[in-house]
Amino acid sequence: MFPSRFRYEAPRSLDEAIALLHDGGDYVKVLAGGQSLVPMMKLRFASPDLLVDINNVPGLAYHRADPDGSLRIGALCRHADLEFSDLLKGTQPTMAAAAPLVADPLVRNRGTLVGSLCHADPQGDWASVMLALGASVVAQGPGGRRAIPVADFVTGPFETALEHDEIAVEAVVPPAKGVRAGGYLKLERRVGDFATVGVAVAIETSGSTVTRAGIALTGVGGSTIGASEAGAALTGKPLTADTIAAAAELAASAAQPRTDHRGTAAYKRHLVSVFVSRILGGAAATSGADAERAA
Amino acid sequence: MTMVYDDLGDEAAEEFPVRRIRFTINGSKKVAEIEPRLLLADLIRRGVGLTGTHRGCDTTNCGACTVLVDGKAIKSCTMLAVQVDGREVTTVEGLATASELHPIQEGFKQEHGLQCGFCTPGMMLAAKALLDRNPDPSEEDVRWALSGNLCRCTGYQNIVKSVLWAAEKLRG
Numbered sequence: 001m002f003p004s005r006f007r008y009e010a011p012r013s014l015d016e017a018i019a020l021l022h023d024g025g026d027y028v029k030v031l032a033g034g035q036s037l038v039p040m041m042k043l044r045f046a047s048p049d050l051l052v053d054i055n056n057v058p059g060l061a062y063h064r065a066d067p068d069g070s071l072r073i074g075a076l077c078r079h080a081d082l083e084f085s086d087l088l089k090g091t092q093p094t095m096a097a098a099a100p101l102v103a104d105p106l107v108r109n110r111g112t113l114v115g116s117l118c119h120a121d122p123q124g125d126w127a128s129v130m131l132a133l134g135a136s137v138v139a140q141g142p143g144g145r146r147a148i149p150v151a152d153f154v155t156g157p158f159e160t161a162l163e164h165d166e167i168a169v170e171a172v173v174p175p176a177k178g179v180r181a182g183g184y185l186k187l188e189r190r191v192g193d194f195a196t197v198g199v200a201v202a203i204e205t206s207g208s209t210v211t212r213a214g215i216a217l218t219g220v221g222g223s224t225i226g227a228s229e230a231g232a233a234l235t236g237k238p239l240t241a242d243t244i245a246a247a248a249e250l251a252a253s254a255a256q257p258r259t260d261h262r263g264t265a266a267y268k269r270h271l272v273s274v275f276v277s278r279i280l281g282g283a284a285a286t287s288g289a290d291a292e293r294a295a
Numbered sequence: 296m297t298m299v300y301d302d303l304g305d306e307a308a309e310e311f312p313v314r315r316i317r318f319t320i321n322g323s324k325k326v327a328e329i330e331p332r333l334l335l336a337d338l339i340r341r342g343v344g345l346t347g348t349h350r351g352c353d354t355t356n357c358g359a360c361t362v363l364v365d366g367k368a369i370k371s372c373t374m375l376a377v378q379v380d381g382r383e384v385t386t387v388e389g390l391a392t393a394s395e396l397h398p399i400q401e402g403f404k405q406e407h408g409l410q411c412g413f414c415t416p417g418m419m420l421a422a423k424a425l426l427d428r429n430p431d432p433s434e435e436d437v438r439w440a441l442s443g444n445l446c447r448c449t450g451y452q453n454i455v456k457s458v459l460w461a462a463e464k465l466r467g
Contacts, residue, residue, distance in 0.1 A: 001353050005311045008331030008377060038373045039355050104443030106358055109367045191442040
């Protein structure tokens with residue numbers, strides 16, 4: 001298989017890339033890691049007239065923490081960079097848990113977090129993780145830059161709020177107000193398969209109280225699902241068996257799973273509740289141990 | 296190398312120009328004129344004529360087409376050939392020297408790490424990328440690193456043993 005014909009440009013600067021998008025015509029795609037776009041082009045699900053390859057644009061292959069504690073992930077930061085990142089270990093438990101579960105090791109060497117957000121596949125892991133973390137996408141166009149919260153960025157299955165002449169240049173995770181905890185769990189039939197169910201939980205705690213909670217779901221609806229009621233139910237409360245069970249139940253009711261070859265809707269909904277409980281239970285155990293050490 | 300494309304006439308040829316790229320494959324410098332839609336797997340197999348890189352699923356699943364680009368293991372069916380302009384590609388043919396098998400190849404021989412052999416080149420390159428990064432992997436590390444490569448014959452046991460054998464040999 002091979003894609004239909006397209007014009008190919010590999011600009012050396014963002015300005016040049018944006019100009020190409022602006023003037024490029026009706027159907028232009030940005031190529032970063034290409035691990036979703038190239039397969040779609042081979043299957044002719046996508047047949048862009050012009051492909052703007054940003055891999056030669058310098059200064060986009062980074063992830064770094066700002067002095068205020070926010071984390072910036074550049075458009076050419078590969079999944080593998082995050083999987084092997086020392087920066088994420090200890091500071092970003094949800095991201096650190098998700099990175100090794102994205103696709104497979106070979107795909108992780110090419111694919112990018114920002115590209116995954118732009119692809120907006122309901123089965124994509126990073127959209128849930130970034131939604132749970134309250135992250136934003138920074139889009140750059142001819143008029144400058146704007147930050148779009150992930151909750152508004154993903155507008156539907158394979159749809160985003162990007163304008164045709166905008167490039168998503170980075171994702172930004174805001175600084176934690178408390179101590180971060182959480183994780184990402186995914187059931188897949190085999191490595192690299194689409195998620196049967198994925199659950200991202202990102203909480204912040206102060207003492208024994210949860211000060212912020214984000215829960216988001218992968219693969220159990222037509223788009224990435226933010227289980228905001230589940231998160232709200234935890235906020236201001238300690239992690240106890242009761243609060244965890246309540247959040248798990250609310251998250252399960254936010255899911256909109258469908259019965260398919262990966263499982264029944266009831267099974268998937270049940271898994272959401274199990275995964276939320278497991279992640280929060282793990283966070284409770286860790287913070288309990290921390291409190292004991294401090295005492 | 297020779298790539299033959301449809302003659303689209305002058306106008307279309309202007310719209311979809313053939314591009315000239317330079318790259319290194321297994322240490323040897325190459326220049327190629329290609330359509331941008333050519334996939335790396337096809338540049339290697341049909342252009343350079345190195346058929347050790349296998350096309351299995353052609354859908355980014357199986358890893359039989361795994362090669363190294365600048366030392367990173369990637370699926371060559373899922374990268375455009377035009378993207379290796381200025382880069383270094385290593386295929387399975389780049390592992391052995393004229394007289395000696397690479398320790399990874401020797402490992403597959405010693406531990407019976409293949410049956411039909413179709414997935415083997417991809418397995419070996421994924422293993423090479425692992426051992427370059429981590430010379431002393433655990434069994435779990437090996438299984439993790441090879442989790443993007445499918446084998447339908449062996450049940451993976453002997454492939455894992457082969458890589459561990461090679462790791463030990465390489466450590467000396």
